[in-house]
Each structure stands twice: as structure tokens, then as C-alpha cells.
Amino acid sequence: MCGIVGYIGRQEAAPIILQGLRQLEYRGYDSAGLAVLDRTGALQVRREAGKLVNLEQALTKAPISGVVGVGHTRWATHGPPSQRNAHPHSSPDGDLVVVQNGIVENFLELRQELESLGYRFCSDTDTEVIVHLIHHYYHNSSAGDLERAVQRAMQRLKGPSAIVALSSRHPDRLIAVRLGNAGGVAVGFGEGEMFVASDIPAILHHTRQMAFLDNRQMAVVTAQGAIFKDLYGRPVQKECVRIDWNPTAAEKGEFRHFMQKEIFEQGRSLTDTLRGRLDFQRHSIILDSLNLDAAQAQRLSRITIVACGTSYYAGLVGKYYIERLARLPVEVDYASEFRYREPLVAPDQMVLAITQSGETVDTLAALEEARTQGAFTAAIVNAIGSQAARVTDGHIAMQAGPEIGVASTKAFTASITDLLLLALYLGEQRGVLPEPQRRHIIRMLSTLPGLAGELLEEALRSERYRELAERYHTYHNFLYLGRNIHYPIAREGALKLKEISYIHAEGYPAGEMKHGPIALIDANMPTVVIAPRDHVYDKMLSQIEQVKARSGPVLAVAHADDNTIRAKVDAVLPIPVTDALLTPILAVMPLQIFAYEMAVRRGADVDQPRNLAKSVTVE
Ligand code: F6R
Secondary structure (H helix, E strand, C coil): CCEEEEEECCCCHHHHHHHHHHHHHHHCCCEEEEEEECCCCCEEEEEEECCHHHHHHHHHHCCCCCCEEEEEEECCCCCCCCCCCCCCEECCCCCEEEEEEECCCCHHHHHHHHHHCCCCCCCCCCHHHHHHHHHHHHHCCCCCCHHHHHHHHHHHCCCCEEEEEEECCCCCCEEEEEECCCCCCEEEECCCCEEEECCHHHCCCCCCEEEECCCCEEEEEECCEEEEEECCCCECCCCCEECCCCHHHHCCCCCCCHHHHHHHCHHHHHHHHHCCCEECCCCEECCHHHCCCHHHHHHCCEEEEEECHHHHHHHHHHHHHHHHHHCCCEEEEEHHHHCCCCCCCCCCEEEEEEECCCCCHHHHHHHHHHHHCCCEEEEEECCCCCHHHHHCCEEEECCCCCCCCCCCCHHHHHHHHHHHHHHHHHHHHCCCCCHHHHHHHHHHHHHHHHHHHHHHHHHHHCCHHHHHHHHHCCCCEEEEEECHHHHHHHHHHHHHHHHHHCCEEEEEEHHHHHHCHHHHCCCCCCEEEECCCCCCHHHHHHHHHHHHCCCCCEEEEEECCCHHHHHHCCEEEEECCCCCCCHHHHHHHHHHHHHHHHHHHCCCCCCCCCCCCCCCCCC
């Protein structure tokens, strides 16, 4: 969950590392630090508690000049956020520094062992055992061979870890290692300079040529290039991938927050998601990278979707699509539950992960469990080069561009759109979805980006959401209700509100309201209903009546021209009319904007909500 950046080349390392860390701050923002090898050959370390700006100020007061360095932005696991727990951590002689993303599960045992060897610990972190272990092996069994010492140390660790090590005794190299599902390690190739980062946007301004480490691989990175090995020192061939993301896509532009920018660019991101996937001639869907032909699609007996958080809610929408259009039973599971439940997985089953980052530790572990049991594994994934895309039999790239805001928005609508494409694809391959129906949905899909663009443009121009935030920002509890395909949207709307504005919110299937939550309704408990005119519209109307009868304020996501609902509720969050299958993709957008404006009105840090990090790479 932490962010790592490394640089080796001809330019000043500190500004390049800081710029990279700025792009990675969404991965953690408890503290930040960097180490640069100065012109005298000594390692200089600066570390500060709190946000990156504190480190920037420290570097302004005490700059470091040098062309090799590593930096880190932390999401605390072991030890509270403080300067002493900030990375990089140093060996006792100050000759070696290490930054880490992950968890050393056997850290207590290793710490005791190192203490008995005379090492004194200066922090509460698990990372410090790594730097001392490397130091120990370097000066003992590895006889001054840094690579060997790193390999030996990493072999002792339990749990996922990605690290970068830098030693003043080997100033020509950085060593990067990935152990388990600790999150990505991208190695970027420049001209006479090289980069290492946990995530692509951190180095995208400098290079588009990147290679990605897999589990138990290391890179020895010099200014001239990189050599890839496994943890036994055996050479590994790595493919260098060209990244086509636009570097400015990871910048805020005229928007105040990344989340705001990502909400309002959903018209464009949906265009990208659909690009190259709709065949208007044959009324088909093109999903080549899924690697699933008609015979395999026909053999499938069911699909299990595994995901976490917002991606899980996308999966719940996917269940409706796939069951309806491909006539395949679908179950949706939290990846963190699936992996520990001893699930029954059959070879004729697809286990489908949904993951924006492609690095969520539980989702990767669930995929691993499914693969071990012989299922066809697939992923709907946004981050290029991420583990989920590489370990599965097939994948669908979201093509949403980098998502930086910690609260997921455009990746949610991209995932749902991809799930609809998958359902259409499977329906066709399995011969259960007639051509006229496919043609109709494909035609409607082609209008989706335009409808999203209109909805968002109107919302950006109007004062509606700021006024609603003014009216509702002091409430402590919200209930979100949806039915059928909009039940997951209710849950996602509630999650958005709670994670960035810290207001308690529950997402519930509307039909369940009378089985408990109705007890909570009073004038202090607003209810947000998702009520487009669909086959359960009348039932939603009676739900609204029941809330109003108990003096509960009601906000309704409803069709813009729905005057019936407008007369009943306190506020309408309008959406355009389209096919019922596409409505959830539009219905979530007003809820994202509402949550955003509520958080801004409450003075919360929208892009860096407390205790959260963008990719959850530790358990
Ligand atoms: C919420 C949010 C999280 C993620 C979850 C899974 O706004 O962003 O709930 O959806 O951590 O992350 P990915 O999709 O990267 O596996």
C-alpha cells in the first residue's frame, strides 16, 4: 500500500523522486522519506511524519545533491505514523537503506534473532528487520556481495514484500525485489537513466518502456539498464512493455481533486472502455484478451466473481448481467472470504476477479486458490502490467486510464461496462442471446458515453450538488436503498459517502427495509433511493411513501423527466433515460458527485481519506 520510487542516472535524483512520490501519495500518506547518495558517496536520508509536503519542506531547508536515490510514502502497518517509523530505514553503519511495501509476517522472530546478534532497532517497523538482515548477510556469509545478501534476506521473509535497496558501497545500482503479492514493481527504461516505482504514473513522465517484476524476482538496476533474476540468482527474461497512458491523465488539471476529475471524465473513460470492443457489423463483442473461445464458453457451468470493496459491488451488478444475458449462474464473493473458505471450484467454472489496481492482495490470493483448483481464471483489470492481468488465463482491460483518487469512481463504471460486454460475449458464444437483442444492446452501449457526458456536464454547471451538501452535511446517518440491479448501486453510493466524508451510511436492498432498517427512519435519517422507471419502480415508490410517512427526508436518483417522483421527494438527482441494463452505470454518477460535495463541504481530505490507501496489498 506504500509507494516506492527509485532513480539512478545523470540528473538530480531528489526532485525526480519527489515528483514520483507526489503521483503515488494515494498509496499512503502517513509519512514520507527519501535517501540520496550525495556527491561524497555518503547516503543522506530525510524523513518526515505526515504528508509529502513536510518532506518537501525538509528538503528545501536541507537539500541533497546526487544522482541515485530511493523514496517512499507510507501507509502504516507496524508502528504509528511518525518520523522514526518513516522509510527509508538504514543499517547501523548508514551504508545501506531499504524502502518497503508489504508486511514481514515473521518480523518478531527475525527481530529477536537480529537483536541477539547485536542489532539495535530504532523504529517499530517490520522494514527495519530487512535492512539489518541484508546488512548481516552482506558482512557475513555473502562476503560483500550485495545481490546475494539481498537474496538471502528476502528468502527469510514470510508475507508479501516489495523492496528497493541502495548501498553506498555499490553506488552504481539499485536492487528491487518483489516477494508475493506485495503490489507492483515497475522498472522503467530511460536513456542513461533508469527508474523503479510501485505504480506506472510515478515514472510515466520520464519513460513509457517498462518491465514488471513477478513474485520472487529481483532487478539489479544500473543507469544503463536492468538485469532480472530470481531469488536464487538465476537470470529471468522479462518483456519490456510500452505504456500508452497519457502522463497528464494522472494529473488533476483544472479540477480541485483527483476524485472530482475522475468523476467528470467518465464520459471519456467509457468511450475508452468501449473502444475496439463493439462490432456493429456482426453485432458481436470483441474480447480477444479473454482467451475464451465458443467451445470453452459453452462448457462453463458457472462463474464466481471475486473482488473487494467497490469492485465487489461492480461484481454484484455483473451477476444480473451474466445471469440474464448468458444464462449462467453467477455467485459473487468477497475475495477475502473466498480465499479462506475452502471454496468448491470446478474445472468447468470461471473465477473472475474484478480489480482496478490488479494488485489487491486478497483478490490475487483468491485467483491463486481458483487456479490451484483448476478453474479458468480471468480478470477485469485497469492497471497495465499488474499481477491480475498476468496470472490469469485471460483478462479484459478496463481502459479507464490511471485512477488516482483513493475512492474509486471511473473504474467502477468501467468495470460494470466490461461486465456487460462479457455477458453479451458469453451470451453470443453460448448461443443463448439472439442477434436482435445483441444489436439493440450494442446500439444502446454506443450511446452510453454521450449520455454520461450530458449528465456530468449538467451536474458540473448546476449548483444542485453543492446546495444538497449545504443542506445535508451535518446529518450523521444515511440509508441508501435500491432494488435488483440498483441494489449494488445503493451499496456503492453508501460506501462513497462513508469513505470520504466519514458519515455512516448503509446500502440496503429496498425490499429488506421492512425487515429491520425501517426502525431507524426518522427526521434525522435521510434515505437515498435509486428509483428509475423500471419494472420495480412502483415498489420503489411505495418505499418512498413509507419513509416519508415516518418523516424521513428522501433524495431520489430518478429520471430527469419523472414528475411523479419529483412531487414526492425532497430532492431529485437526475439521470437520463436509457435501456434498463445501462441505467446502473449512469445512476451511480450522481451518488459519486453527492458524496464528493458532502466531503468537500465537511472539509475532509477527499483524495487522501483517513486510514485508506488506494491499493490494499497487505492483509
Ligand atoms: C473504494 C475503493 C475500494 C477498492 C477496493 C478494491 O472506493 O476504492 O473499496 O474498490 O480496495 O480495489 P481493487 O479494485 O484495486 O482491487
